[in-house]
Amino acid sequence: MEGNLPNQTSCSPLHSTALLRRLSVPLSSDIIKPLTLSLSRTSTETHKHISISNIHRKSKTAITVTMHKSSSGSSLGPGGLDLTQSFFKPISSAAPPSPTKRHTKISVVGAGNVGMAIAQTILTQDLADELVLIDVNPDKLRGEMLDLQHAAAFLPRTKILASVDYAVTVGSDLCIVTAGARQTLGESRLNLLQRNVALFRKIIPPLVKFSPDTILLIVSNPVDVLTHVAWKLSGFPSNRVLGSGTNLDSSRFRFLIADHLDVNAQDVQAYIVGEHGDSSVALWSSISVGGVPVLSFLEKQEIAYEKETLEEIHKAVVDSAYEVISLKGYTSWAIGYSVANLARSILRDQRKIHPVSVLAKGFYGVEGGEVFLSLPAQLGRGGVLGVTNIHLTDEEEQRLRDSARTILDVQSQLNLGI
Ligand SMILES: NC(=O)C1=CN([C@@H]2O[C@H](COP(=O)(O)OP(=O)(O)OC[C@H]3O[C@@H](n4cnc5c(N)ncnc54)[C@H](O)[C@@H]3O)[C@@H](O)[C@H]2O)C=CC1
């Protein structure tokens, strides 16, 4: 794998790769049996069929701005006349648009590093017909909006709006909240709490007012407690409020395992659950690669592994955010992809299972109060459709309960008054 990722393996994030290697010298070739006959790579030809209707659809590319009539503030018609009506000849016997056709609208609150990484991933993955950005900083907001609009010729058609006024979010299918303070060097996520709760009091009520049927997806940290705060402030049923939770941590975990085994991370099923933070829990007992359960496979093959090594790999996942923050100041790209992945499952009703922060009381022995933490949950158009009943060992279940206790202790210090 090193050959494929020279830069990454020379950096400290992958000290965990060395750990994995210690864990499993023969693992890669045992789980994925090498082919006895390797075929040389054939040239891949891509045939693109562009239909007339596609060209026609693309030619309609246009982006609307709310802050001005257009981003340039100008109009092509004489005396400011709107030429759009005369530019195209109407076709005969045209019917009005089908009322059943869905128009998908996503609002992203907070146009910072994380909000913009999410916005640009949503655009490139063609997940919305309309994308709204909200922030308190109007100059930054307009700059980000224009910068995205200027890529219109290279992107699927999406109407991009931006405003400091929440009225622009009206009728959103999904509201993603990324606004707020972020960690400074070495600071824990839980430290941000008081500052971000105060912001949520200003953010959640107007989102709910303008989009009473929306699904709220919380990203700001500490994400589990803030998802609870958003749930309380919104008055929504719990299926319509979730946090991005450990979808990101699980991706980091899958990356580390895949990197070592030289497989595609998408073939690695591995969950981190619990708090998105220091008390998260790695579910080693259910890890599988291409359908092969890893730990029971090792045991059956009598391949020795050390428990401390597993702990150290989990620690590398927990330390990932601290490390990226110490190197570049913030994390953005992975959370951008992680949240777009959740948006796709929700809005396209994919019914995929993701470890996300959900109201966990009553699941896996989590008791002691209303607490949001990550569990593998099925997501679809209704939001959180259910929690998956995967097998946890007694130790994993105890760790999950401890993680819940950590979050509840912090929560109990909050005087939400909701
Ligand atoms: N859950 C997760 O996995 C992750 C969560 N985060 C969290 O996301 C949050 C944002 O991080 P960054 O984007 O790096 O921070 P940032 O500082 O780049 O952006 C925050 C944005 O929020 C805006 N903002 C502040 N108050 C606001 C309000 N009342 N209404 C609307 N916008 C407001 C700011 O103007 C700024 O543009 C942090 O809490 C961070 O810890 C970051 C990465 C991963």
Ligand SMILES: CC(=O)C(=O)O
């Ligand atoms: C900052 C943060 O929560 C993360 O990257 O995991």
